[in-house]
Amino acid sequence: MNRLTVKLEKRLTPSPVMAFIIPFISVILALLLGAIFLSLTGQKPLDVYATMFGETLGSKYGLTETMVKAIPLMLTSLGVSLAFKMQLWNIGAEGQLYMGAFGASWLPLTFPTLPIYLMLPGMILLGMAAGGLWALLTALPRAIWKVNEIITSLMLNYVAILWVDYLVYGPWKDPKGSNFPLSAPFPDAARLPGLGNSRIHAGLIFAVLLAIILAVVFKYSRWGYSIKVIGSSERAASYAGMNIKRNIFWVMFISGAISGLAGMAEVSGIIGKLQHGLSPGYGYTAIIVAWLSKLNPLTIIIVSVLFGALQVGGYSVQLMGVPAAVATMLQGAILFFVLGGDILTNYRVILASRKGEEVRH
Amino acid sequence: MNQSLIQLQGIVKKFPGVLANDHVDLDICSGEIHAILGENGSGKSTLMSILAGLYRPDDGNILVNGVEQKFRSPKDAIDCGIGMIHQHFKLVEPFTVAENITLGEKQTSFILASKKLNDRIIELGIKYGLEINPDAKIWQLSVGEKQRVEIVRMLYRGSKVLVLDEPTAVLTPQEAAELFENLRKMAMAGCAVVLITHKLNEVEAVADRVTVLRQGKVAGVLEKHQINAQEMVRLMVGRSVVMQYARSSSSVGKVVLELNKVKALNDMGLPCLREMSLRVREGEVLGLAGVSGNGQREMAEIIAGLRLIQSGEVLLNGQSISNLSPRAIIDLGVAYVPEDRLGMGLVPDLNTLDNLILKNYHRPEYSGRWLLKPRAVQQNADTLVKQYQVKLASLLQPVKLMSGGNLQKLLLAREISSSPKLMVIVYPARGLDIGATEAVHKLLLELKQQKTAILLISEDLDEIFKLADRVGVVFNGQLTGEFPVEQADLEEVGLLMTGSRTARERINDNEPAHS
Ligand SMILES: Nc1ncnc2c1ncn2[C@@H]1O[C@H](COP(=O)(O)OP(=O)(O)OP(=O)(O)O)[C@@H](O)[C@H]1O
Ligand SMILES: [Mg+2]
Numbered sequence: 110m111n112r113l114t115v116k117l118e119k120r121l122t123p124s125p126v127m128a129f130i131i132p133f134i135s136v137i138l139a140l141l142l143g144a145i146f147l148s149l150t151g152q153k154p155l156d157v158y159a160t161m162f163g164e165t166l167g168s169k170y171g172l173t174e175t176m177v178k179a180i181p182l183m184l185t186s187l188g189v190s191l192a193f194k195m196q197l198w199n200i201g202a203e204g205q206l207y208m209g210a211f212g213a214s215w216l217p218l219t220f221p222t223l224p225i226y227l228m229l230p231g232m233i234l235l236g237m238a239a240g241g242l243w244a245l246l247t248a249l250p251r252a253i254w255k256v257n258e259i260i261t262s263l264m265l266n267y268v269a270i271l272w273v274d275y276l277v278y279g280p281w282k283d284p285k286g287s288n289f290p291l292s293a294p295f296p297d298a299a300r301l302p303g304l305g306n307s308r309i310h311a312g313l314i315f316a317v318l319l320a321i322i323l324a325v326v327f328k329y330s331r332w333g334y335s336i337k338v339i340g341s342s343e344r345a346a347s348y349a350g351m352n353i354k355r356n357i358f359w360v361m362f363i364s365g366a367i368s369g370l371a372g373m374a375e376v377s378g379i380i381g382k383l384q385h386g387l388s389p390g391y392g393y394t395a396i397i398v399a400w401l402s403k404l405n406p407l408t409i410i411i412v413s414v415l416f417g418a419l420q421v422g423g424y425s426v427q428l429m430g431v432p433a434a435v436a437t438m439l440q441g442a443i444l445f446f447v448l449g450g451d452i453l454t455n456y457r458v459i460l461a462s463r464k465g466e467e468v469r470h
Numbered sequence: 471m472n473q474s475l476i477q478l479q480g481i482v483k484k485f486p487g488v489l490a491n492d493h494v495d496l497d498i499c500s501g502e503i504h505a506i507l508g509e510n511g512s513g514k515s516t517l518m519s520i521l522a523g524l525y526r527p528d529d530g531n532i533l534v535n536g537v538e539q540k541f542r543s544p545k546d547a548i549d550c551g552i553g554m555i556h557q558h559f560k561l562v563e564p565f566t567v568a569e570n571i572t573l574g575e576k577q578t579s580f581i582l583a584s585k586k587l588n589d590r591i592i593e594l595g596i597k598y599g600l601e602i603n604p605d606a607k608i609w610q611l612s613v614g615e616k617q618r619v620e621i622v623r624m625l626y627r628g629s630k631v632l633v634l635d636e637p638t639a640v641l642t643p644q645e646a647a648e649l650f651e652n653l654r655k656m657a658m659a660g661c662a663v664v665l666i667t668h669k670l671n672e673v674e675a676v677a678d679r680v681t682v683l684r685q686g687k688v689a690g691v692l693e694k695h696q697i698n699a700q701e702m703v704r705l706m707v708g709r710s711v712v713m714q715y716a717r718s719s720s721s722v723g724k725v726v727l728e729l730n731k732v733k734a735l736n737d738m739g740l741p742c743l744r745e746m747s748l749r750v751r752e753g754e755v756l757g758l759a760g761v762s763g764n765g766q767r768e769m770a771e772i773i774a775g776l777r778l779i780q781s782g783e784v785l786l787n788g789q790s791i792s793n794l795s796p797r798a799i800i801d802l803g804v805a806y807v808p809e810d811r812l813g814m815g816l817v818p819d820l821n822t823l824d825n826l827i828l829k830n831y832h833r834p835e836y837s838g839r840w841l842l843k844p845r846a847v848q849q850n851a852d853t854l855v856k857q858y859q860v861k862l863a864s865l866l867q868p869v870k871l872m873s874g875g876n877l878q879k880l881l882l883a884r885e886i887s888s889s890p891k892l893m894v895i896v897y898p899a900r901g902l903d904i905g906a907t908e909a910v911h912k913l914l915l916e917l918k919q920q921k922t923a924i925l926l927i928s929e930d931l932d933e934i935f936k937l938a939d940r941v942g943v944v945f946n947g948q949l950t951g952e953f954p955v956e957q958a959d960l961e962e963v964g965l966l967m968t969g970s971r972t973a974r975e976r977i978n979d980n981e982p983a984h985s
Contacts, residue, residue, distance in 0.1 A: 325841075329842055329844065330840055330841050330842065331842055335831075338817055338824070341819045341820055342814075342817045342819075344810075344814045345816065345817045348774070348806070348808065348814045349800075350799075350801075350829065
């Protein structure tokens with residue numbers, strides 16, 4: 110028998126089948142890896158997984174919580190994916206979320222008696238504007254002086270978080286509350302309606318609509334085309350007459366505005382007030398989600414739900430004495446396998462015998 | 471001369487959709503200049519990339535001094551003394567010349583060594599006629615100057631086999647002659663030089679042996695006494711090619727482009743155009759000869775709206791377009807084929823469909839208010855690729871994978887198909903094989919028949935004399951001579967172009983003049 114060698118041959122175009130099944134296979138492999146780790150620490154992996162998925166997918170409560178965590182992930186991931194498409198590395202979604210929450214909270218805290226039809230649209234607009242303007246602070250130096258956007262957007266995260274802290278520890282602290290870093294509760298008119306009677310709120314509708322819009326923008330629109338060109342080659346883009354500065358402004362503004370909407374939805378749909386630590390790092394997880402989804406808006410929706418479930422599942426297994434960090438580890442493992450799986454989407458494996466006959470797979 | 475330094479045996483390299491090299495054998499002896507010929511896409515660059523350790527062959531062996539070698543990376547090849555200068559330069563733009571030359575080398579203290587390094591670079595430059603300012607940043611250099619950096623880098627690393635992928639495409643005849651002289655010196659010293667080129671007269675003048683590739687296979691090997699143009703064309707194309715075109719004197723109309731005493735700065739902030747004035751009329755080709763670095767690139771960018779002018783005036787059909795936006799100028803009917811195809815004219819990572827609508831994606835043919843029209847985009851690409859005979863594996867493949875000649879055809883297809891009023895074209899035939907050159911020249915002459923004004927910037931005097939109605943010479947940012955082509959004299963034009971050496975040095979030199 111001839112000795113077989115394994116070779117990789119680059120595919121002409123990425124395989125769509127592989128692109129679709131790789132994420133699922135990656136999840137399974139990540140769970141297997143997690144299982145090995147769990148049994149090494151003396152746990153019964155099957156029990157742990159059963160609890161995790163039983164809690165998240167098996168109960169109405171778990172499902173609801175999963176969605177509650179998934180909504181801000183969806184919105185922030187969609188936000189960063191827009192900037193990433195143009196190779197603008199906006200990692201300031203966390204700060205933009207906080208500023209969005211701040212902008213949206215200003216209205217009910219200042220004019221608590223507005224009717225709902227003014228209050229909610231006003232909060233949405235203010236939240237998005239605040240997130241967008243915050244992102245412009247990164248866009249301006251980038252467009253004019255080519256200041257690296259990664260550093261400025263990251264720094265501005267801390268500023269935004271501290272700004273909200275300042276407000277809830279200081280001027281906006283609820284005078285009737287007992288010294289907790291919370292603002293006064295919003296009036297009912299400032300609360301996003303839930304779906305049915307659950308904690309899942311209308312933010313989900315925003316996210317799905319935005320995902321569809323962005324999918325169309327990326328694939329079929331004139332604007333999406335220029336974003337793609339600018340992202341690939343700024344020199345070619347200016348040669349083609351595209352206005353790079355204006356696009357940097359718009360892309361960053363809208364990217365920030367979408368993350369701002371995530372902040373608005375959190376304070377209005379879930380918490381009902383402005384408070385310290387309102388996001389457990391959604392804006393950072395969003396970077397992983399956007400990347401895993403290959404910046405595909407519809408995939409972002411699904412992956413966000415998965416990451417929401419992991420987070421909720423992580424909390425639920427704590428009762429069994431398993432650290433919640435297991436969830437984080439699984440997130441990392443999934444990322445790892447998805448990136449590895451890329452090879453299969455872009456290459457085909459060839460088994461070649463020494464004689465050069467090929468067996469294709 | 472008969473000692474085989476490098477042997478390639480049965481090299482096979484597949485890319486998705488193409489067999490780029492199909493059992494290629496190649497012998498390179500020390501002391502020889504070995505030319506590799508072949509049409510665009512025949513696999514020359516691929517073969518040389520394998521030799522330089524950039525690609526791994528799917529099959530076949532590489533022998534260096536008779537010993538089989540497996541190159542895992544370009545470093546392995548460099549360690550075997552093989553240095554390659556690529557068609558598309560691999561330099562790090564924000565770095566200086568000196569930094570690029572030492573890139574990838576272990577170095578303890580850059581600052582301490584830098585004085586010595588600069589001296590060595592200048593010394594190599596003087597020895598081989600490749601003067602370059604070690605402290606200039608790569609992005610500030612013209613394509614010709616970037617190539618000099620690449621050559622010096624390989625010499626600096628002590629390469630014994632120097633592979634040059636179309637080096638003369640960016641040089642003037644004088645510079646090319648100088649380069650060949652120096653390559654000859656290297657060969658005499660026992661090195662081997664492998665030269666890829668499309669210019670048959672160069673092969674005749676300088677090569678000791680020729681290997682001709684055709685569709686990935688070796689079509690023939692010619693020894694020195696067998697080398698002649700006809701035989702080479704026959705091996706390459708399998709048919710004869712027209713090298714002269716009848717000049718059709720189309721009726722010349724009103725002035726389309728007019729530059730009036732234009733002054734502008736180059737990337738280093740030094741004057742590159744000094745009161746440049748010229749006119750191009752409808753249905754006329756103005757051929758601008760000149761050594762690269764005398765302001766031609768900057769002038770083309772000014773006309774396309776990519777560079778601001780300080781004073782003077784640029785007029786299109788009598789209307790000022792000075793410092794208008796590129797988009798406005800495109801919409802006024804100005805087409806521009808830049809010297810840097812993959813860096814500016816095309817987007818390397820995007821596919822052919824996307825690249826072909828780069829300039830007119832916003833026009834009603836290809837998009838509505840918001841959305842693109844995918845069917846029109848597809849149809850556009852299908853037609854252009856067929857009409858201009860661009861060879862490619864798939865419309866959906868990133869264009870950076872196409873061969874140099876096909877890239878140029880693609881770019882020309884897009885620019886010509888916009889039926890421009892003015893066409894600014896820089897080095898149109900650079901890197902094209904004779905068949906493609908013929909095709910491109912015919913396209914330009916047809917464009918002229920359709921009353922387009924053409925500003926042709928080239929260093930190739932043959933090309934200018936073949937195509938232009940009027941010949942201008944640019945030197946040091948000014949038009950130093952202008953003749954109708956019938957009255958232009960090759961000697962005189964060449965003379966006007968030279969002396970340019972001092973000018974180039976001045977532009978190269980970013981030190982203040984006084985010291
Ligand atoms: N990395 C790659 N991936 C896929 N196809 C490639 C790649 N590199 C080259 N090709 C294809 O292989 C063939 C040979 O290309 P190559 O660049 O070697 O041609 P060439 O002889 O150098 O042509 P030219 O004279 O135009 O430079 C072409 O059809 C080209 O499209
Ligand atoms: Mg080539």
